[in-house]
Amino acid sequence: MDIKRAVKTQESIFNMLKKAKANGRLSHAYLFYGEEGTGKKEMAFALAALHYCPNGGCLECDVCKTVLSGNHMNVDYIGIAEDKKLISKDQISSLQEEFSKTSLVEGTRIYIVDGIDTATSAAQNSLLKFIEEPINKTPTVGIFIAKDLSNVVSTIQSRCIIEHFNAIDHASRAKILIESGYEPLDSILATDLTNNPDEAIEIIKNNNFRTFVEALLELITVEKPKDAVYYYLNNVSIFSSSENLKVLLSWYLLFLEDANVCVGNDSNLILYPLCDKIITYRKKNERRLRDLLEMTLSLFKKLNANVTAKNVFHELTVKII
Numbered sequence: 001m002d003i004k005r006a007v008k009t010q011e012s013i014f015n016m017l018k019k020a021k022a023n024g025r026l027s028h029a030y031l032f033y034g035e036e037g038t039g040k041k042e043m044a045f046a047l048a049a050l051h052y053c054p055n056g057g058c059l060e061c062d063v064c065k066t067v068l069s070g071n072h073m074n075v076d077y078i079g080i081a082e083d084k085k086l087i088s089k090d091q092i093s094s095l096q097e098e099f100s101k102t103s104l105v106e107g108t109r110i111y112i113v114d115g116i117d118t119a120t121s122a123a124q125n126s127l128l129k130f131i132e133e134p135i136n137k138t139p140t141v142g143i144f145i146a147k148d149l150s151n152v153v154s155t156i157q158s159r160c161i162i163e164h165f166n167a168i169d170h171a172s173r174a175k176i177l178i179e180s181g182y183e184p185l186d187s188i189l190a191t192d193l194t195n196n197p198d199e200a201i202e203i204i205k206n207n208n209f210r211t212f213v214e215a216l217l218e219l220i221t222v223e224k225p226k227d228a229v230y231y232y233l234n235n236v237s238i239f240s241s242s243e244n245l246k247v248l249l250s251w252y253l254l255f256l257e258d259a260n261v262c263v264g265n266d267s268n269l270i271l272y273p274l275c276d277k278i279i280t281y282r283k284k285n286e287r288r289l290r291d292l293l294e295m296t297l298s299l300f301k302k303l304n305a306n307v308t309a310k311n312v313f314h315e316l317t318v319k320i321i
């Protein structure tokens with residue numbers, strides 16, 4: 001995620017950090033936690049930049065840029081490697097080794113541990129040393145990032161200032177993409193599938209994305225949704241995968257929820273680019289909207305419980321008439 005954009009979505013946290021900096025009260029240990037895609041990593045780098053920026057955290061100057069691009073000599077970052085699920089012991093040992101050396105540049109040294117909640121308790125405790133005693137008399141700042149606070153050892157929690165990162169709501173996530181030039185409908189659908197705006201952009205760029213959108217448009221406009229479902233089951237192989245069918249059902253649910261709350265020309269609809277279609281659909285299906293919602297939701301749950309896509313599809317063809 002673009003760092004400045006991410007910081008803007010969590011502005012109150014950054015303002016609080018800037019204020020602490022201005023008052024000379026920045027802590028030497030922070031723990032940021034919250035869901036994926038809420039800007040924790042970006043904020044960690046922004047906080048690191050705040051330590052060195054001569055302008056109180058402008059995120060624009062050369063010093064800030066060096067930190068934000070990951071090139072500052074005194075800022076170390078470790079995160080979960082792409083093919084791994086957790087922070088390894090080796091990563092933590094090499095971080096410790098790095099910190100035992102004298103730094104080349106004077107001033108505060110900062111380490112960011114992204115995914116502290118995935119490290120073993122022993123590994124987490126070994127990091128405490130940094131918090132407890134600055135190495136080589138150099139001031140040290142630790143910034144820990146976690147998704148699940150309950151997996152962070154209490155000894156770390158008790159020494160950190162803990163900040164919770166609220167999930168960015170669906171409309172705001174979509175707005176980030178729309179402002180970056182993506183079509184409103186694409187932006188809304190893609191951000192339904194992930195909290196992370198960067199991931200949402202990847203979803204739009206995926207070759208299958210258009211097929212998914214067309215399938216949704218077909219499903220909501222044809223006279224008999226059953227025919228559309230049947231067609232997709234038999235002709236579009238990507239929907240034989242449960243994961244892909246889940247995407248379609250998740251969007252269909254958004255549409256049905258909108259149709260269920262829609263009263264006339266409603267600007268509060270999530271899928272507002274489909275406003276006309278939602279109104280038409282509601283008029284046609286008003287009586288069975290609740291049933292459709294319940295049925296789709298139960299199919300969605302079945303997919304989550306590993307019922308095969310084919311079976312769910314068959315159920316869909318039987319029930320959506």
Ligand SMILES: [Zn+2]
Nearest residue numbers: 053058061064
């Ligand atoms: Zn700056």
